[in-house]
Amino acid sequence: IYNENIYFELEDSAQSIRNKNAFCVSDFKEMHIMSDIHADYNKGQLQDIQTHDKFIINCGDTSGNVKDTIDYIQKNVSFGVFTHGNHLGYSGKETIEDSIELLKETFPLSGDVSYLNNMYKEVNGVIFIGCCLYTDFGLYGNEKKDLYKQLAQNGMNDFRYVKTRDKGKVRLVTPDDYEEWHKESLRYLSETTLKFMNKPVVGNVFLQNGFSA
Numbered sequence: 513i514y515n516e517n518i519y520f521e522l523e524d525s526a527q528s529i530r531n532k533n534a535f536c537v538s539d540f541k542e543m544h545i546m547s548d549i550h551a552d553y554n555k556g557q558l559q560d561i562q563t564h565d566k567f568i569i570n571c572g573d574t575s576g577n578v579k580d581t582i583d584y585i586q587k588n589v590s591f592g593v594f595t596h597g598n599h600l601g602y603s604g605k606e607t608i609e610d611s612i613e614l615l616k617e618t619f620p621l622s623g624d625v626s627y628l629n630n631m632y633k634e635v636n637g638v639i640f641i642g643c644c645l646y647t648d649f650g651l652y653g654n655e656k657k658d659l660y661k662q663l664a665q666n667g668m669n670d671f672r673y674v675k676t677r678d679k680g681k682v683r684l685v686t687p688d689d690y691e692e693w694h695k696e697s698l699r700y701l702s703e704t705t706l707k708f709m710n711k712p713v714v715g716n717v718f719l720q721n722g723f724s725a
Contacts (some may be wrong), residue, residue: 547571551584568592576602578611591624595642601674609677630700639713641704643697646690661687
């Protein structure tokens with residue numbers, strides 16, 4: 513796999529990472545990127561994909577149900593990395609923390625398929641970093657954050673269905689949770705890319721400001 517210019521530029525970071533060298537995940541004929549499968553909503557409409565000789569980068573929202581996520585990945589991905597998206601937890605059954613722990617246990621870093629959430633995995637000299645970046649609601653400026661947090665709270669299903677564990681109690685997630693998780697992941701991305709400045713770095717990141725990358 514050849515990438516002419518792998519490029520990371522992180523907001524509020526004084527440095528950018530550039531690498532113009534070719535890299536090869538030599539054990540695989542192809543590398544495929546996928547996102548937003550939504551296997552729970554699309555049951556019966558998805559075709560199985562043949563990926564036995566391909567390295568898969570799955571950028572999130574495989575399903576809102578952690579068990580459907582596990583089932584889809586196990587059936588369709590033989591090698592690769594993936595992270596979750598903001599829909600994880602839409603089933604309303606498990607907390608986001610419980611779902612994340614189950615994905616870590618099922619798809620460890622030592623396996624052929626690895627779940628990454630504020631974690632990285634090195635494959636043949638290539639660093640894959642994964643996280644769900646959520647959002648800090650600052651896309652249109654910090655002065656509008658409170659407005660967009662309120663709009664999200666009132667209009668997004670995330671805040672009706674997704675649960676989190678807080679000080680021993682279970683509650684629905686809030687926009688403030690998303691902003692805090694965003695800061696944690698952004699910090700991890702920045703620190704890890706700087707740590708591996710001399711190696712090719714691929715970000716497997718789910719971005720909630722309207723697109724995945």
